[in-house]
Every structure is written in structure tokens, then in C-alpha cells.
Amino acid sequence: MNPVFLSICIALHTLSTVLLVGNYVLSALVVVPVLRRLVPEEEQSRLLPALVARSRPWVLSSIATFIVTGTLMLVTDSHYQGFMEIGNPWSVLIYAKHILVLGWIALGVYLDMGVTRRLAGARASDRPGLLAQFWRMNGLSAAGGVIIILLTAVVQVM
DSSP states (O other): OOHHHHHHHHHHHHHHHHHHHHHHHHIIIIIHHHHHHHSOHHHHHHHHHHHHHHHHHHHHHHHHHHHHHHHHHHHHSTTOOSTTOOOSHHHHHHHHHHHHHHHHHHHHHIIIIIIIHHHHTOOTTTHHHHHHHHHHHHHHHHHHHHHHHHHHHHHHTO
16 A cells, blocks of 8 residues: 555544544543532433534544544555454454454444433433443443554554
């Protein structure tokens, strides 16, 4: 691949990583703790869906960018041996990472489409359970993103 084009792919992939992982990490480490401490549950059940809706375009565009740039970077990597060809340690790690990425995205979709949407219209009696589920899943999403970044770092030095 042309070095300039590859550099652009890497930059866009990295920017998407910052946006997507940063979304969950910032939410888990800053936004959610502040909301839990200072905002009543009824308000949280209105604020969290609004925050998720506001971040949705960034999340979706990051995922789309991941797919395009990641595919281009993968198929041009000298370690890549073909689709589902696992013939070296690099390919084992890259496939494990991508399985984690798919699970991570599925978790994010469930958090957005399931928990957050139910929270928006929840009765008072359902709010505590849904908020707790949101907090847990948001923390898992943040941790998953960090693990994926760590695997990416390992794969890069192989």
C-alpha cells in the first residue's frame, strides 16, 4: 500500500479508537460517577439516554471507520495470510482481538439499544435496576476498549 495512504488509514483508525474507547472510558470514569453522586435517579434516567443519543453519531462513524481502515490495514499487512488462515502467532492474536472487538461492539449495541432505551421510558420502580445495569455495562465497555488497545499494542510489535 502507498505509504501516504497507509498513514492516512492508520491516523483515521487511531482517531476512531480515541473517539470510541474514549467515549466509554470518559463515561465510566467521569460522567457516570458524577451523575450517581449529584443527580437524582429520575434525572439520570433522562440524562443518560440523551448523552448516549448525542454520542451515537460519533460511535457509529467510528465503527464504520474501523471497518474500512482496519480491513485495508489488515489485508496489506505482511503477516496476513488470508481470511481465516491462522498460521502464525500474529494471526492468532489478530483474530482473538477481532473476536473481542465484535463482542465489544455487541455489548455497546445492547447498552445503547437495550438498556438505555428502556431507561428512557422506565417506571420509577425499574430505574434502580436499569441504572445499575447501565453502570456495569458502561464499565465493561470501558475495560473492553482498554483490553483491545493493549492487544493492538502487542500485535503491532510482532
